[in-house]
Amino acid sequence: MSSQYINEPLLDMFIFESSQLIQQLEQDIIISERESYLSELAIDEIFRIMHTIKGSAAMMCFNNISTLTHSIEDLFYFLREENPQDIDYSTLCDLVLEVVDFIKVEIEKIKNGDDADGDASTLINANKDFLSRLKQFSPPSDTTETKSHISPDTQQIYISQNNGFAPHSANLFKTVIRFDEGCEMENVRAFNIIHNLKNITNEIRHIPENIVDSDAARTIQNDGFIIYLKTDCSYEEIHQHITRTAFIKDLELDQLSNNEQFGQFEGGVKIQESKGQGYKEQSNKGQTEKELQFTSAGQSIISVSVAKLDKLMDLTGEMVIAEAMVSQNSDLKGLELDNFHKAARQLHKITSEMQDVVMSIRMVSLSATFQKMHRIVRDMSKKLEKEVELKIIGEETEVDKNIIEHISDPLMHLVRNSIDHGLESLEDRRATGKMLAGTVTLEAKNAGSDVLIIVRDDGKGLNKEKILARARDNGILHKDESDMTDREVYNILFLPGFSTKESITEFSGRGVGMDVVTKNIEAVGGSVSVDSLERVGTTVIMKIPITLAIIDGMNISVGNSRYTIPTTSIRESFRPQEADIIRDPDNNEMIMVRGQCYPLLRLHEIYDVKTDITKFSDGILVMVEQDDKIVCIFADELLGQQQVVVKSLPSYIRNERKIGGLSGCTLLGDGSISLILDISGLADFTGKDIKN
Template identity: 40%
Template sequence: MDNVNDTLLEAYLFETDSLLAELDDLLISAEQEGTFSVDETNQIFRNMHTIKGSSAMLEYHSLMEIAHHIEDLFFYIRENGMDSLSGKQRNQLFELMFDSMDTLRLEYEKVKADLPLSQDTDGLTLKINTFIKKLKGEALPTKTEVDTIDDKHSYQVLINFDTDCGMENLRAFMLVSALEGEGLAFTYSPKDVETNAASSETIIDQGFKLFFDSESLAKEAIETIKNSGSIRSYELIQPKLAAITEDEPSVTAEVNEAKPEKAIPKANIKQDLINVSLNKLDKLIAVVGEIVITESMVVAIPERLGLKDDSFLKSARQLRKLTDELQDIAMSLRMVPVSGVFQRMNRIVRDMNKSLGKNVKLTLIGSDTEVDKTIVDGISDPLMHIVRNAIDHGIESPEARLQAGKEEQPEVTLSASHTGSEVIITVTDNGQGMDTEAILKKAEKNGLLTKPADAYSKKEILSLLMLPGFSTNHEVTEYSGRGVGLDVVKKNVESIGGTVIITSEQGQGSTTTLKIPLTLAIVDGMDVSVGKEIFTLPIANIKQSFKATNTDVIRDAKGQEIIKYLNDFFPVVRLRDLLQLENGVTDMEDGILIWVESGEHSYCLFVDNLIGEQQVVVKPLPTYLNNFRIKDYGISGCTILGDGSISIILDVGGIYSAFTGDQNTRNISEV
């Protein structure tokens, strides 16, 4: 695809995705109200008209056809009002619209993935047309009408023969034979020109119509039509124009007659927003990252050479200020609200309510919270799993809630908020909660326990739910019971640097919390040293740093070092010992302790020295290191320092897992 078409495709994907998301929200809201308002009817009509036109332009016929038929449906509703529909017809309308939106979304995803589109949408379009005829009180489509139901969506060539030429049907048949001889694929109307002389009257009145799947085929046919005899005129009609029949007013004219809507921008209004490809933003972030690294190298030159120049230092400070500002601006361009992901959960809840009969209310809080676009994409599937689990596992049946004396309508609350450099997303339900005894028994039965059952705390029992293949469902349903669920959530969230925490009170409900970094590209880091090695800790994970004496450190019953600080006890993790480094201090009084926290884990990391704070560009580790499970040792990436050396970026949560043996780590000397 050339650059022009690439640009058109990007614009099409962005616009269509936005329109479909808008329609999803509109349908959920309208179904709750039991009707479409005048504004909602107009909005659906406009959105479908836009999708139809842009899909036709790019020759995405399946999308164009579905959108056109829905446009026809809402043309009728706009003209006659929702009051003309009975209660049963309204329910049928909503079901038909949800089916249509599912098919449109499926076809859109095929376009996005560069997969072939469906060649046959007759089933859905016939359902829509049949429903329209029912609303109008007309006879249902005959087989002939079904055969030609989609003709008006193709590229149409309208042909008029010379006046009084005679035998128009046979002339039309001869033209059909000539085009078929050229190997062209097409349909035509009237269809019985070969056998029915009376079809000549139809051709005289309405012309002879040829239908092609693409504009190129239609234009190729025109070359043959030009050289055919007895033809007075021919006209190529684009799909959006072919959709206008003789007994329907022009769609364009209809829009012009409608009252102005605030949602339609006028041509003379300045647009303050533009669409930018995510690939371009990725490249911008990469360039900014290289600028940050180069700036650090340049600023470090005088120090390495033992030079001192006040004017250089002043310029360096100004350069640092500008690069920091550039970083902030570049990162802000990638920040998007989580509302798009949150709103999709409405559809999941709606479908599960219908399937399971639970009438769950979904409450959204903090939808305007912004995070990196990559993070938003990464949390979509995990949230879907969690919401499904909350409804399928957590929410009781209406009868069980009644017996428990709980409010009739159950509720699932999805919320998001910022805390420093993290975004906290929680999914809370007021259902039956989790039975920790049942979870423990199932884990023991499956051989998943690593210590005696009575040694597990409540938090540890709930964390067993995220082990691969763990499921407490006794039956396989549409939504759960296949052994795939929270382990996928944990894996996906951890892949974007986040953590998952589950809490529950039996009889009251459960909460699943996701702690996710705002961005993965550039982080504020604290450089620390152990021997000759330099490591970088994300400042977001650092609580405090302090010196300690040997007498401050005591040992627990297992012989593990712990320290009391601020009236609490924390385990001490010696980075030198954990990573088995050759050099580094061993005396507590010669080094420094850094109190760090990640998720529910909090501990003190012992290192040689603090070097200083700086913003660092996160570079991924070489993929071959994945074979050595390098991340199991708390190593998440690397960065390039000002002197050109490499610093390993530490994962605070991963260090804790390696330290406690949660990941069954090997001897790191093997890496």
């Protein structure tokens, strides 16, 4: 990489923009492939995307990317300009997708600070072969360069329109111009000079005569660019005029004494009336009607780096805490402060509004993540020879940017699993009278403070016996089989080291997929469940929180410790009567509420906290629910509801040992630390010996 561009923001921008373009390209191609047709628009867009990436990559000196994109650009230039018939769309799409994959890999390398060292030569050759095959089958016409937008014969020689005013133009000059090495396109630079001179000269000739061909660039590099001109201007004027051109290394300008040398060229070059006159008129006319109406509005969207947003989020979190610290300050206790409370309420209103806005900035729709699946479906259906239709519902649903990053991989696993394991082969589908094309549905929808992401297929469904048998073989069965509900059986799928597929395929891996799904989803505080009906299909539901950072919480106290329960999981809280408490044979405490029995959890026992309140009638019970599991938490008292900023437990605690039932911690208004309870984790404590 050339040193002047080792520039972090520029590199970031390269990665960001190229990845976006690549993604768009991928979608364009997949849509085109489905329709077996490349519209003019699509061709133009693909051409432009490749052109842009080529330019950017060349700037960053990622030469393999730039040469590869160049070859695709050439291919699409041909498609755009020549519009050949009989294109082998399937091969073309494969080619472009391979290029997409290659660039993706290289960008990933760049992101990780590695060298982008992939070898693109096979791909480039494939592109070239494809192009030459296309050219064979379409009528011969010289494309790229000669398909010039200006007819070549208007540009060689200019005779200025003021010819008539100065019939005796006195001065003849010969000039030899050499350009800086590496300035590129010498012939066009020469063209530029001639173009600039034409208005102050009466006659002009140059060697090489033809500066349209790129071959001329080499001649000019070697021999210099020689111009003979006839003008009224003085030596100084001409000299000055030419030196204004960029990249001139060397300029020889000689005044010629007679017409002799000049005349030598008379025969060889045809002289033409310049188009300058007409052009001038045109531009004058343009001036009078200059106001062009453009309706396009100013830039209303800007892109901001995620780091800044994270910072903003952190600060907002701090502000929420600070606000609580002020308004719940212990110094205020017992004081009558009407105006203070009015102001504090106003502050609270603004902080919570601001919080909403900051959250909404971070919200990103799932559409990009969902659209990515088209590619997976395409690749897999091709390889596995299954017909698959991907249906997408609710892609506009939004979740926090950080969460999106965590669900992309799990989603990919699930879609792969659905196609590979879920959908039957074509013969099986025909035999069971199903539609030949299987359907995989991706759906996203809001459910309270959660988003549900559902992957559904209409395949053969899960086989309970098979799952149980496999679980038994692998020794991962902890419960009595007859006790297990259907759902519990299906959830075995998500245990580590489980796979019902006998053979390992390229796509679905070695049965590590499903537990990776759970791990990823749980990392963002979500959960996964599966439901299935044999012969009808399987549905996997991922439930993820919309945002991680700030939650509504109920603060409770146990002894000197504080805990926060996410408000969304609270069903009710009540003061129990001793008579409702029952014990099961293992001496686990349970409580009977309206004829239903729920397990009881004493927080002070779980976390070994000293408290005077151990009798149920002195404290309070909070009934919480998560994933259909309900437990009652016993605490000393409720402190109040508040928005809290979720912080993860400090690493020195996490490294020490894993503490169950806690999802993080938060700072309360009085500066004390409250531990945020993880309800699904807590529910696992029931019926187990906690101390171990």
